[in-house]
Amino acid sequence: MVSVTSLAFSQHEQPLDSGRDFRPEAHFEEIPATNASVLQCYVFKTVPGVHYLVEVSNDLIHWTAKDEVYGLGHEYVVTMREFTPAPPPDPGAPPSSPTSDPTKCASIRMQPATGTGGGTVVAWRSLDNGGPVIVKIDGILHAGWASVPLYASGFGDYEFFVWHPTDSIDPPAENPPLGPEDTAMLAALEASLPAMNEEVATSAARSRNAPPSPPTDPDSLRFWRINVDAGIDTDTDGTPDWAEFEMAANGTGGMVAGVTGDAFNADTNNDGIPDGLQIDSDKDGTPDAVDPDPSDSTAFFPIGPVPRYAVFPITNAEPMPYWPAPFQINDQGTVLYSHGTWSNGAWTDLPGAIYAAEFGVETMAASINDLGEIIGMHTGVFGENGGTTSYTIPGNLVYWPDPTSTCAPLVVNGSSPWIGSLYDDYPGSSGTLFSNDGHLIGYEDVGIYDETGELVATQTEDTYLWTLPGHGRTAGKIPVSFEEGGVLDANHYWGYPDPPLPDNGQALMDGQAQILPPHSIKNLVAGPHGEWVASFKFDQKTQVYQKGAWHASTLYADAIDVAADGTAIGRGDFIYPAPICLNGEWKSPSDYAPGVTIPWTDNTVRLMDTTPGGWILAQRGDASTQPDYSVMLPIKADGVDPDRVVPPPPTDPTAPKDNPPEFLAGGVDHTSMTARFGAAKVSEIWIMAPNGGTGTPVRFQSPLNDQSKLTLVSEANVTFTPQVLEQNDQQVLVKGRSASLDATTDTTPKLKLGGTLESLSSPVKIKSMKRRTVRVAVHKVFGIDAAGQQTQPDLLPTESALSVYLSKVYGKQTNTFFSFDYYDEKGPAGTGIDFDLDNSLTLGYGDTNPEQSAATPNAKALDQPTSAHIDIWVIGGGVKLKSTGSVFGSQAAGFHFGGDGVGKIIINGDSSIYKGSAEEKAKLILHVFAHEIGHVMIGEGHAEDGTSHAVLRWGNDLSKSVDQRDKLRLMCSGNNTDQKNPPKQLIKKEWDLIEDWLIKQGNKGIL
Secondary structure, rough: OOOOOEEEEEEEEEOOOOOOOOOOOOEEEEEOOOOOOEEEEEEOOOOOOEEEEEEOOOOOOOEEEEEEEEEOOOEEEEEEEEEEOOOOOOOOOOOOOOOOOOEEEEEEEEEOOOOOOOOOEEEEEEEOOOEEEEEOOOOOOOOHHHHOOEEEEEEEEEEEEEEOOOOOOEOOOOOOOOOOOHHHHHHHHHHHHHHHHHHHHHOOOOOOOOOOOOOOOOOOOOEEEEEEEOOOOOOOOOOHHHHHHHHHOOOOOOOOOOOOOOOOOOOOOOOOOOOHHHHHHOOOOOHHHOOOOOOOOOOOOOOOOOEEEEEOOOOOOOOOOOOOOOOOOOOOEEEEEOEEEOOOEEEEEEOOOOOOOOOOEEEEEEEOOOOOOOEEEEEEEEEEEEOEEEEEEEEEEEEOOOOOOEEOOOOEOEEEEEEOOOOOOOOOOOOOOOOOOOOOEEEEEEEOOOOOOOEEEEEEEEEEEEEEEOEEEEEEEEEOOOEEEEEEEEEEEEEOOOOOOOOOOEEEEEEEEOOOOEEEOOOOOOOOOOOEEEOOOOOOOOEEEOOOOEEEOOOOOOOOEOOOOEEEOOOOOOOOOEEEOOOEEOOOHHHHHOOOOOOOOOOOOEEEEEOOOOEEEEOOOOOOOOOEEEEEEEEEEOOOOOOOOOOOOOOOOOOOOOOOOOOOOOEEOHHHHHEEOOOOOOEEEEEEEOOOOEEEEEEEEEEOOOOOEEEEOOOEEEEEEEEEEEOOOOEEEEEEOOOOOOOOOOOOEEEEEEOOEEEEEEOOOEEEEEOOEEEEEEEEEEOOOOOOOOEEOOOOHHHHHHHHHHHHHHHHHHHHEEEEEOOOOOHHHHHOOOOEEEEEEEEEEOOOOHHOOOOOOOOOOOOOOOOOOOEEEEOOOEEEOOOOOOOOOOHHHHEOOOOOOOOOOEEEHHHHHHHHHHHHHHHHHHHHHHHEEEEEHHHOOOOOOOOOOOOOOOOOOOOOOOOOOHHHOOOOOOOOOOOOOOOEEHHHHHHHHHHHHHHOOOOOOOO
């Protein structure tokens, strides 16, 4: 009789590439068996790094796992039925009962070990816990393995699938301890290696698992399905195994230098950063995880904390009437006019700068660098033909060491430079570009005298790279091969022919002469991967000079200037106000300067200049009227991590200063404002200020100094200590003042430049919260195994460890703390609570009484009342815990049940379901406690869910998709957890929801 069969595929997960179909290539095949029968088989080709689970069913409802295999690119044979049965053999004596387990599949990698000790390095996904295992064995691989990249064969209880890269690999310093399943498998492998070597030496690689497993009962009705899980990440580095196999094989996607694709090693270059965070698709040196545009190599500035801008109108400016507009700003926040400077809300005349309404002498500024040095032009009036005709000719360059010092001419060996035009065809793009190391490009002026020795004119001759005196420099000049231009430093400069026809310029970049694109040139910034400048025209797209060549930029196509962190300002077109590019996205004023007042949101706003630190000079108004001007100060804020060890200062003065990473659980939400949309999106940086206590330490980063200071104005509901920011990186304690019961307030603090000039925007907001303590009852649930013996959870955090961890999560972000009562079989003060669960029980949503299958008559239900706000039951003893639907590959670690706001949680305390070392497992269950408590106070739904009331959406579509930023949040689900540092971040919307829950509890438990 021929059985009826069916087979289907399902995909469990499609990470990274949502359009990719991981269902394998497959076909039916009839394979002769050794007993002359024919087996009807289903053969599918595995993808390296993808996990396959073969399941069978008689009714399409109940499914049983038949086999599982970890793909290495080999074919796998599923025996479905015996198509032509062989004659029955002589029954003989009844067979004995089997004494061994069915054949087990083991997919492993073997490579020769480096070093003089020889041996072989073996790596595989643990058969005990699924984590990566790497060991060294003494056996040596036969030379024939070099021609056998993939080997499959059965030995004893195991079907071995061996992937064999040809290169050698460093062995582990010491073999790790192994569980029983891994120990048995490794022993079988070592015992079988001589036979494998002999087989490899005499035959070609076998591409299929052989022999096929025995057929099923021919009279049975069977259905097959194969679950495909492409989300396996064995080494938990953030990149699924299949992607690492691809990168190892052909370099798909690329990686940061020194990193290689290895599904069993999370950090192949030993730099402390998981390899999954170092994929570099566009090979620009910036990993995709922090690349604002992984497809654009010109966008290599890594993603970091996004600023919001305080907008300060320029008032009290007293420019001379010749050119009443500012044209440049430096990194000290000093705005340059032709005859003075504006800084910190005050005007300063440039000493020696003069303007003659009639013919006479004029001295005016041309450019300022970030040291505060200023260069300018001195113009004289000369007579001709006996004085009957007067005309103006260029004079010497002059410089100011700082805005308050008198100017002086620059004279080198009797000659002086002429620096040409002040202005270009776009606001802020000064024709004269002046570097921070005191270099500039200028013509040499040579005097022309009459017969009496009087100077009547000057003649412009060769172009030089000039050096200003001061700051330890000696004035000098060296010839350059082109006309006036700009500089980045003494070794990088450019210019144009005179006359500029054709308008292609030339440059010296990286020691090489380069031809410029036919554009104006703009000095932008020295980037992390070499000097970075851009060439643009108002009606053309920006090109970027990078790594020895000019490249059309996708992200920065409309940029006119960029700061050192990659924040770029763009062109305004009188239709939309000028945008700013923040972490790879162009934003409008309502986003980057929240709350900014009209008219600074209209379509006449144009951004003129930005500095390395991010100061921006802006203009608003039609050209036919007198425009308004403002300066924009970027503000970044972050929490202060109390566990971070500050490294000693570098001994090399040129080494970069310590710049701590973002601390996402520090009581500062600078994530919600970066979303494209979503219920939890906000426009401002939010800070949680605890009422009472010492306050929240907040790290402010803004390009401030003793010349440009920012005052954070303390008000009735919030205080700042100190109030005045005058450093680029400064720590401030932010504290809510009120101590009353319902003291929570949302406050918009005033920001004042120089202590007087108030911001037109509101980049920072404060939520002050009262300190509260939540009571938690933790119940230790005992199980009953198949032999009737009592078992218990073997992974249960201590009260001290749980208190410390939850304080780091909820104390820092919501001023909420926890007290605990631990219950076990005896209970506190003799109050016994007995929870005995049959180990065959599976718990899921809706199972509010898991004692329904209890083995003891005195068992209590989970609704046993306590005085706690939250009850948590920690189960063990093999009781299965599932979420919704069927669970594939693993059990749920915990869930909240009973509806919104009900404080009931079940957590699995069986250590076997957690991956990693004992230390990592201890951290993971703490994370599960924190996550499930979050569900009680915040509600159902996760950070990545499209329907969650705390959702942030980074992309354009509404479908469920996990962004890298979601994975840093406490309330993200799935395999998102960094086992060494589980995510803890709560966003402002979640702060609000937690407080709503606390208020609903009647503020009980407040200390």
